[in-house]
Each structure stands twice: as C-alpha cells, then as structure tokens.
Amino acid sequence: MTYSAPLRDLQFAIHELAAYDRVAALPGYEEFTPDLVDAVLEEAAKLAANVIAPINRAGDTNGSRWADRQVTTPPGWSDAYQQFVDGGWCGLGSNPEYGGQGMPKLVSAAVAEMWKSANMAFALCPMLTIGATEAIELNGSAEVKQTYLPNMIAGKWTGTMNLTEPQAGSDLAAVRSRAEPQGDGTYRIFGQKIFITYGEHDLTENIIHLVLARLPDAPPGVKGISLFVVPKFLVNADGSLGARNDVQCVSIEHKLGIHGSPTCVLAFGDAGGAQGVLVGEANRGLEYMFVMMNAARFAVGQEGIAISERAYQKAAQYARERVQGPELGGASAEKVAIIRHPDVRRMLMLMRAQTEAMRGLALVVAAAIDAADCHPDATERARNQAFADLLVPVIKGWCTETGVEIASLGVQVHGGMGFIEETGAAQFLRDARITTIYEGTTGIQANDLMGRKIAREAGTTLFALVAVMRADCAALAASGDADLAGIAARLAPGIDAAEAAGRYIVENFRRDVKTVSAGAVPFLRLLGIVAGGWQIGRAASLAAQKVAAGSSDPFYAAKIVSARFFAEHVLCQAQGLAQCVMNGGASVMALDESLF
C-alpha cells in the first residue's frame, strides 16, 4: 500500500478537536450523524488507497500528453475518475438542490485531504470543478445553474477557472480577454488564457470553462472584469451536447511537478469567437472570484497538508526498513534501522508534528466555515466568518510553505535514494512546489492577511483570536500535567509574539505600508506556527483527558508527544519571526534597485 489514510487522526480532528457534534447540530446537517461521517471517511480511505494512490506514479512518469489540440491523461486516470464519479464523491459538499450531498465542510474537507494525499495531480480536477460550481451557484441565473450544475456536481462534466493571462498573473486587473455582446444575451469571447488546470482532457464529455473577460464598455482595472461560462461543447435546450465551441487547447506546460494534471494554454475565439454566457452582473467578475477564493485557497492549503502526510508516510516506512550503522551510544555494534538515529527521528517528528498541527487548524477552520454558513445566530455566523477569513490565508500560506519543507525533509530521510526518481520521494517535493504559487502566492496571501484581514479592521479578529489562544494556553499551564505545562511554556511567548507583531501592524500599516508589508510573509508564518501550536496544544489537552480517564489508546500518548515536539522545535521560532516583522522592514527596501 503506497498510501494509507490517517483515519484515526482525521476522526480525532473532526470529532474531538473541531467538535463535530456542534457542526452536526447546525440546521441542515442533522442527518449527518457521527457514524455516517465515519462510514464516509472509511469509504473514501479505501478509494484513495486502492484506486487513486496507485496511479500517482504513472501520472508523474507519463504525464498528460498533448497532440492535435487534444489532451490524453495518464494510464489509469480515466478509469479512476469514473470510479470517483460512480462513488458519488464529486458532489459530497455540494448543494442537494443540484444533486449534491450537502455534507458539512468539516467532512468534505477531511475527505478531500485523502484525494490530495493519494494523488495531488488527479485531485485537482474535481477540486477545480467544485470551485466552478460554487461560482455558478453563487452568481449564475436560474437557467445557467440548471444547465450546468447537475452534470458538474455529478462529475459528468468538469469545470475550470480561466483567470491568468501572460501579462495578468497575480495582477488580475491586467486581464485583456474580450467579450463581445451578440445582442441575443450571449457573448463572443476572445483571448488567450494560460495555466488552466485541466483546461482540456479526456475524462469527461464536456468541460465548463469559467472565464474572466472585459466587455467593450468596461472601465479599466479590476472593476471592468466580467465572468462568463464558456462550455467546450455548447449545451442544447434539452441538455444534449451541441456544437464544439471556439476554445482550443494550443499547448500544455512542461512542469516541475503535477505532471498528471494538464496545465493548458487555451485560445478563445480564434475562429470567430467562443460563445459564452455572462454570470451574474457585468463588471463584477473579480468580486465573484474573490468570494470563491476562500474556498480555493483553503483547498490548496490542504494540498500542503496532504502532501506532507504522504511524504511522512513514505519516509517513516523507509526509516523503519533501511538499516544503516549501529545505535548511537549503544553497546552493540549491530546495525539498526535508521529510525533509531536521532536526526532521522527528528526529521520524522518535524514532518509528523507539523502535519498534525496543520490538519488540526485546517479542520477547526472548516468547522468555523460550517458555522459561518449555517449557524442560526447572525452574530455567531459573523464571528465564525471573521475567524475563517483571518485564517484562510494562513492555511494557504503556512501549510503550503511547510508542505514544501516537509516534502524536502522526506527526500532527506531517504538519503541518496531520495534523489532517485524511482524512489518516489522526489515527486512529492516537485508536486508540492506549486502549492505556494498557484491560487495566490504566499506573498499574496500574506498581503491579504496583513492588509485586508488585520489592518483594515484594526486587528479586531486577530486580537480576539489571541484572547482565545491565551485562555486555552492558560488552561494548559494550569492543568497540573507536566507535558501540557511544557507546551504552554512555549506557546505563551509565541502568542505574545503574534500579538506584539499584530499590534505593530495595526499601528504602522497605514503610515508606512511598504516597510510593514516587507514583514508580511514572516508574520504569516508566525501566525501559522502559533495558531498551529494552539490547536496541537488543544489536541494534547484533549488527549491528556482521555489518558487521565483511563484510555490506553496509544494514539493519545502519541498526540501528546507530537505536541511537545511541536512546541520545542517549531514554536521556538516565533519570537525571532516577530523580531523580523517588527525590525526588519527597512533593510528589505534599503538597497537601490540598480544594485541587485
């Protein structure tokens, strides 16, 4: 088995850490009992391990291939996709009105982690489809929704997001693609889009492109961009497929990783214009995208967690099997498995503890998203939404940056074998490397965190989070348990550091935005470490309660070790990062541009 879903940790994070009972009590989620959730997780784990993980390596070595404007996915891809569809996994979290199963985000997110671990390149296809369905559902007309959503949610058609153009990457204001109204309610779309994930493939009969483009009378910049649905095959009134639309895949990229996922250059309108339909109102396309972006960023943040889990499993297995050298300080000259060597153990613990902390934080945020969506009380909805809004860029930025580091540690644990492609550890590093870039680079996430999520509201949500973390930390310190107190001893200064850096941001952001922004990424990492430490500290506290109540489940003892390790090896970076945020801005901008 190349991947075994971490069911126990997922269940712990869902039921205990993120308190699933509170989610199940929300209106609309009553039917999703804890037992049903566990059954769903177990079924997903089987599909991930038996069907999706086994084709991961073939996806890497073969890659998706392009010829004659067609894309052929790797061997096994099509069968696996059909099993994924047949199992009803596409619409797990989608609206039941259009055939979805309407499960809480907390559950669908946990399930999604498994797909991403099993095969990140494969999992991108349903992930993008979900994003497209959400954009249509939130903003589309009834007719557009009825035309596209049922087939997309069923997985019969897939969806894409067409934002990037050669001159418009992080800066979507620079989008130049044009949309010409035809007078009949439809538009002709012209332009070239790049980096379009699964922009063309052979998995489904149709592909529904969501495309950002400008109307002829649109104002310049971000307020002149509209969103269009442009199907690969037009859809007739009876739902059957009509003519091939004027959108063509003119090439795919040769990438460092995720070779199985075709990254397409799409040409719209080379033969007279691609027929499209406006989604929502004109000139509000970017705004619609931003609404969806939280979901997409959360999903990419989870890729960081998922690839970490996969890299950890592979490294731990190798470390248990590879025999090299005698035990350090041991009396015997007998060779031992390298897992007994302290530095190998340290690397494995770094991989494991950070993965658990990231997963815990992500699923707690998922539960907050559920509450933000469904809680009957408007104040609770708003409070949860603010919490999620603050932490989504952290999950995207911190979990992906850490994911790259963990995948790199996975290579290191393998020694020389890690550098050999057949081993498979290097693929995780290559795949992970895109996660800090797409769906907004870490720098973009950090600017969002610092500017929109903290400075704009003078830190209200951040400082509320600090207060909650501090209370939880005080409980650890007062627990009378040496491990928990040890965790608190490192978490407390971390929280102080995050608060101090937050105050610095609030006080200085408007006055000197460039200098303060130079510390945006270090601050994001700081908040990630502290929030992750908070959650793994909470996890340790819950575990200690079980142990105190007589549980002999080794899972709980291991959780406490992970948390202590995280406190001692990761949280100790917090104060240095805060110093860097608060004192490091000037030297970032001091060197004249010409001297680089």
Place this chain on the structure above:
Amino acid sequence: MTYSAPLRDLQFAIHELAAYDRVAALPGYEEFTPDLVDAVLEEAAKLAANVIAPINRAGDTNGSRWADRQVTTPPGWSDAYQQFVDGGWCGLGSNPEYGGQGMPKLVSAAVAEMWKSANMAFALCPMLTIGATEAIELNGSAEVKQTYLPNMIAGKWTGTMNLTEPQAGSDLAAVRSRAEPQGDGTYRIFGQKIFITYGEHDLTENIIHLVLARLPDAPPGVKGISLFVVPKFLVNADGSLGARNDVQCVSIEHKLGIHGSPTCVLAFGDAGGAQGVLVGEANRGLEYMFVMMNAARFAVGQEGIAISERAYQKAAQYARERVQGPELGGASAEKVAIIRHPDVRRMLMLMRAQTEAMRGLALVVAAAIDAADCHPDATERARNQAFADLLVPVIKGWCTETGVEIASLGVQVHGGMGFIEETGAAQFLRDARITTIYEGTTGIQANDLMGRKIAREAGTTLFALVAVMRADCAALAASGDADLAGIAARLAPGIDAAEAAGRYIVENFRRDVKTVSAGAVPFLRLLGIVAGGWQIGRAASLAAQKVAAGSSDPFYAAKIVSARFFAEHVLCQAQGLAQCVMNGGASVMALDESLF
C-alpha cells in the same frame, strides 16, 4: 548572458575579508600576487560565462545517456571539457610537482565557485578528479603517483570515488567489495558500487577509480577497509594505455537533478576481477578517505553557495523585468516591475545576503586551510587547522541547506513561471537538492560537528571562535556607526546563543548522546547563521571603513545593507535554534518506534 560571475564580491572576499595578503605571504605562495589572482579570476569568469554556463540547460534536458555500458555526455559537454583542460583549469590548486599550478586554496576555491554556479553537473567531474588526485598524492606510492597524477592533474584522465554500496551509504563500515591479492603486488577487485559520479563518460580516454574494498584477512568494520586504484584502462609501464579493465558501468540513475552528471552503478570483477593497486597501507582506506573528506565537503558546501548565486541572479533579472501590479502605497496605478514589491524584495535580499555571508565564511575558511597547510609556525598551523576542521561541516551542512532554500525562493520569485521547466529556475532547485545528501548528509555533518569537533575536545576551538566573534562584534558595537551597531545588536545575542548551546553540548554529550544528538542539525544551522553573521558583519565593517575614507563605490554601501538585512532576518533565528538544541532532545526520542 545566463551567468555573470560575481567578480566584485569574490575579490572583496578574497582580498579584504579573507586578507589575501596574509595568504600571499605564506611560503610557496609568494609568486601569486594579488594582480595575478585577479587576472585568474577574470579568465575563469569568462570561461564560466561563455563556455560552461551555456550548456547547463542542455545538460539538464538531455542528461547523460547510457547504452551498452557506455555513457554519452550531453551535447556540448565534450567541447567544454576540452576548453577547460586546455585552459589549464584542472590543476589550478594541485601540486606543481605533478604539473599543477599550486595556487592557494583561497584562489582555487573562488574559481571553483564559478564552475559550480555555471554548471553544477559539469563541475562535478573536475571536482571528483581533484579529490582522487589528493587521495593518491597523500597516500600513494611514488610509482602510483607518477603513473596517475600528471595525467589526472592535466585533466587528460578523470578520477572517481567508489565508496557507496547498496547496503553501505552513510555507514561505510558495511562495505563488502572484496580485493584478492594476486601475489604480484596487484589485486583483483570484486563488487558493486553505486552512486558513482562520472563513473563512466566519454570526456577522456581513461578514468581512474579509487575503490574501497576489503582484503581477505581484513578485520570487520571500519578498520578493515583498504583503498585501491582501479583504472578503466590499465596503464603500461611506458604510460600508454593497455587492456580494458574489468569494471563496467551497468546502469546510470534517473535523478531529480544534475542530469548532466552520470551517476553510475559500477560492477567490478564480473569477468574475473578488476585489476587494482593498493593505495598506502592495507586496512587504512577509510582513514585516507577521511583526510580527503574535508576537501570534498568544503567543495560540496560551495555548491550550495554557487547554486544560490546562480538562482539569485536569475531571480533578480526576472524581478527587474516582470511587470505586475502598481506600487504598494504609491499614488499611481501604473504597473511596476515586481522588484518594487516588498515581498519580492525580501526574497531577493534573503537570497543575496545569505549567499554573501556563506561566500565570506567559506573563503575565510579557505584562507585558514592555506595557513594550516603552509604557515611556518606550527602553532599557527594547528590553530588554523582546528578552525577549518570545526567549520568545514558547517560549510557543508549550512551552505547546502540554505542553498536548497535559496533555490526554492528563486522559483517563488518567478511565480507561476518558476514551475515551468523552460524557465530554468526549477533546475537550480532540483540540482541543489542533492547537495545536502551526498558527501555526507546534513545529519552526518552535524554529528561530526557535535561529536568529533566539539565534544571530543570539550569545545576548545568552538569557544576560541566565540571569543574572536565576540571581540569583532564588540568592535561593531563600538564603531559609532548606526548600521554596524544595529548589526552588532543582533549578532551579540546570536553569539551568546551559540556559546550557550555549545556549553550544553560539552556538558551533556557523553552523559546522554542520543538526546544531545537530536539537536545536532539545529546546532549546525545555529553555528552557520552566527558564523555567517560574524563574517558579513566583518564585511560591513570593512565596507564602512571604505565609505568613511571617501569611497563612493556602491558595492560598499550595498554590503552594509546586506549585512543589516542578514542580522535582522537571519540572525534573529539564533535564539530559537539554541532553545531547540537545549530543550528539544527528549521529545525527539519520546515516541515509540511502532507509532510512526
């Protein structure tokens, strides 16, 4: 131009930071005047930029190819190698007695950095040859030396190091290859060696393999390994090439990076035994290897610096050219080059400042190696040797780990384009990834540093270094210069942290080797950061003196900015790392093996 050698910074590091005048005053180096050194650097820079760098990408995309036990190097490789040989670059630092030019390490190391930046996969070939010549020169008989050294030093033949076997990676005690004495002073070698860099290629008429193997009566473990010279073609008494020896390249590896460099599986003795000659005494092979290892580890550490420089240059160029988004906090909506965005600038400064700090430290150590080799005073030789011995694992470990991070930052600066292979930034990350593994992993370096270089001598050299650093730091603090004082304010607690962690090691290593060793890599990183900060602080001080003396060379102003940035963004990690070393050991080893 894809690579432009950082001549100004190399010259500064050689002449000012490492005080070349003191090296030139050593017996044997008198003829190498500063002007001659500069001329050598300039010629090397031309060859690196015009001949070796241009074939780097073709080396990556084509790779070395294996067929019928032959290896074909990538297009252009052979021509470039011939130009390299014709220019006399192979023997730059080698013994004049065998045709070398006998230049100081300080000069040959600076030149070697350029080859590694230009094309790391290419530069491995002469680097391995130098290692093999040094092993032969130190331990070989007069006949062996005369037979092999002149042609190897001229570059007419290349050399390899055959250590690793499938079961013997970091643990060379597990070597199983056998050597059977033939009664005529020669031996028949049998066994399989893996990961042999340039073990087979088409660049030269002969390849001289240095091979670790066991004699029939050898004791088990490390004290039973002997070193043999095994040429691909036997060498006749008149120096002409004789019969093909029984060593065959049975495959090459498919690797994450350095595709141009063939990584070979070599089979010795499949047809009756490969003829070899013993180097030095029986059973002392590993000891001979260890003597050479300092040089090899230094050379790999430099790969980290070299790839950082190359990645920096590429990222800085892209950041100057790529236009995206308006200036943060600016009044205008006009789009600017991304180098004006604070987080991009921060990434470039991280790349630049760390590269400069690593280069400075490495060349100061190179000067110490020259003094250790040639100083007329035995105390000075011993002092310099101890300094170099302490810092070589730091240069190997810290510079390569940082090199991987910097190459990854280089990808990040490019955004989505960084993930596209044609851009070239990803190659540097793929190439860099081996440097923390081969020639001893970072964990091996850190154990060497902590055990052999610190605990064994109760920290004598480390604490002497601390005293020197502290004196230099005090001078910065007392300089009256705000920048220098700002650097000192961060360097001082860094030095304290390194000293405290060092005392912890000295006091606890013997008592609890496993727990202490769990902090070996964090300690190595800590010492790297602090020693690098010391050298870039010294560099800033030298630069400030030039500025105070009226120099308007922007190089000096830039150096001060780099040093401040390093202090504020890198040195601030020191205390957290020390905490991790001193408090983190127990949680590393706490989790039961079965729970991973």
